[in-house]
Amino acid sequence: MSAPLDLQTLEAAATWYVQLNDGAADEARTLAWQAWLQASPQHAAAWARVEALQQQWARMPQRAALSGLGAAQRQRRDVLKILGMLMAVGAGSWLAVEQVPYRSMLAGQRTHSGERRSLQLDDGTRLEMNVDTSLDIQFDGQQRLIQLYQGEILVQTAKDPAQRPFSVTTSDGNVRALGTQFSVRQWGDHTEVGVEQAAVEVRPRRNDTQRLTLEAGQQVSFDRDAIGRPHPLPQGSTTWVQGMLSVDDWRLGDFISQLSRYRPGVLRCAPAVQNLSISGAFRIDDTDTVLQNLGKSLPVKVTYLTRYWVSVEAL
Incomplete structure (x- = not known):
C-alpha cells in the first residue's frame, strides 16, 4: 500500500x-x-x-x-x-x-480556480460562492440545507413563509441561521464562521451537546469535537464578493497563501519573507498586478520560473 x-x-x-x-x-x-x-x-x-x-x-x-x-x-x-x-x-x-469526499467532485454547484458565482435560491436567499467551492442545495418541506464540501460561501437568508430552518452543514458540524447574513468556510481540518447580521447557532458534529450562538460582528472556528472562542470578525473578510482581498497587518506568508487561491499553478512565499507585514485592498481578479506591485511596498522580488510557478523572495 x-x-x-x-x-x-x-x-x-x-x-x-x-x-x-x-x-x-x-x-x-x-x-x-x-x-x-x-x-x-x-x-x-x-x-x-x-x-x-x-x-x-x-x-x-x-x-x-x-x-x-x-x-x-x-x-x-x-x-x-x-x-x-x-x-x-x-x-x-x-x-x-472525509475532508474531500467524492461527493465534492460530483456536487450540484461548483466553482473552480479564479471563478466566483452568485446564486438566487428558490426561497429568495442570496448565496455567493468563492473560488474552489463545491456544495449541494437540499430544500424540502422540512428544511433548507446547504451541504458545503469545500470552499467558502456568503449567505443572505430570506424569510420563509413555511418557517423552515436554514442551515449550512460541513464535515465539522452544523451552522443554523437565525435570520442573518453570514459566511462559512470549510478548511482542511476545521470550519470558520463569521456573522455580519443577526446570529447563527453552531454545533460540532461529534458533540451535539455543545452549542454556541454567534452574534453579529463575531467569528469562530470549530471542528467535529469542539468550538473555539469567538473573536471579532475581521474588517473586509467578505470583500472577495466584490473581487477584493482586504488585509490589515497580515503576515506576507498568509497573504500569499490566500492570493494563491485565485490563480492557477504554484505561488510560493520564501521563508525569509513570510513574516513581513502587509495591509491594503488587492484585486483578486488581477493577481499578476498584485504581485508586480509587492516590491513597491516590501523588500521582496517576484520570480517567474513560468506563469504557473511563481516565487516571492527576499531582495
Missing part, C-alpha cells in the same frame, strides 16, 4: 499532469515540473501515483487525456477528477478521508 500523502501534494501532482498535457507545455514548464518533482520525496511519491494512472488510461477522464485544456474552468474540473483517482490509487487510507 502506498504511504499516505497530504491532499495538497496530491492536488499539485494532478495539476502538473493537466498542465503538462494541455498542448501548451514548453521547456520552461517542464523544468518547473522537474523542480517540483525533485523538491520532496512526497512529490515523487505523488507523481508515482500519476504514473500508475497512466497504466490505466481507460479510467482517465477523456478530456484530461487530450490536449486543449487551457481554459481555467475545464482545467480545474479535470484536476479534481484526477485527484479523485490519485486518492483511489492510494487504496483504503485515502478512500476513507
Whole structure:
C-alpha cells in the first residue's frame, strides 16, 4: 500500500499532469515540473501515483487525456477528477478521508480556480460562492440545507413563509441561521464562521451537546469535537464578493497563501519573507498586478520560473 500523502501534494501532482498535457507545455514548464518533482520525496511519491494512472488510461477522464485544456474552468474540473483517482490509487487510507469526499467532485454547484458565482435560491436567499467551492442545495418541506464540501460561501437568508430552518452543514458540524447574513468556510481540518447580521447557532458534529450562538460582528472556528472562542470578525473578510482581498497587518506568508487561491499553478512565499507585514485592498481578479506591485511596498522580488510557478523572495 502506498504511504499516505497530504491532499495538497496530491492536488499539485494532478495539476502538473493537466498542465503538462494541455498542448501548451514548453521547456520552461517542464523544468518547473522537474523542480517540483525533485523538491520532496512526497512529490515523487505523488507523481508515482500519476504514473500508475497512466497504466490505466481507460479510467482517465477523456478530456484530461487530450490536449486543449487551457481554459481555467475545464482545467480545474479535470484536476479534481484526477485527484479523485490519485486518492483511489492510494487504496483504503485515502478512500476513507472525509475532508474531500467524492461527493465534492460530483456536487450540484461548483466553482473552480479564479471563478466566483452568485446564486438566487428558490426561497429568495442570496448565496455567493468563492473560488474552489463545491456544495449541494437540499430544500424540502422540512428544511433548507446547504451541504458545503469545500470552499467558502456568503449567505443572505430570506424569510420563509413555511418557517423552515436554514442551515449550512460541513464535515465539522452544523451552522443554523437565525435570520442573518453570514459566511462559512470549510478548511482542511476545521470550519470558520463569521456573522455580519443577526446570529447563527453552531454545533460540532461529534458533540451535539455543545452549542454556541454567534452574534453579529463575531467569528469562530470549530471542528467535529469542539468550538473555539469567538473573536471579532475581521474588517473586509467578505470583500472577495466584490473581487477584493482586504488585509490589515497580515503576515506576507498568509497573504500569499490566500492570493494563491485565485490563480492557477504554484505561488510560493520564501521563508525569509513570510513574516513581513502587509495591509491594503488587492484585486483578486488581477493577481499578476498584485504581485508586480509587492516590491513597491516590501523588500521582496517576484520570480517567474513560468506563469504557473511563481516565487516571492527576499531582495
